[in-house]
Amino acid sequence: MAVHKMITPKAVQATLNTPSVVKEIFIGITLGTIAGGMWKMHHWNEQRKARTFYDMLEKGEISIVAEE
Template sequence: MAGPNIKHAAYHGPSIMKEIFFGISLSLMAGYLWKRHHWNIQRRTREFYGLLDRGEISVVVEDD
């Protein structure tokens, strides 16, 4: 009676292509999120100055 012949997974080291793919993917996602954050700030600034130019808001405190 022989025991079961089970093959164990052996570690072959890092896969260079997989590492490059993951690195590029993560950097593109992080860059997109950072750019989206800046677009949001830019949109708020344009909206603020648009309202200021139309006279709908003011930055001067009114005295009572």
């Protein structure tokens, strides 16, 4: 004899409120792209600072030797 379980309203509500896999993937890709873009902008800023430092060092505008 097979026992049939009835779906309760709470189970239906829980099923309807579960996040979509496609939506989760889209949100993950979006957040990853934003975080990657921010990291890349930080990296470019650090490169610019280093390039400026070495340009000034080469021109003689600054020195890394402490004056006595």
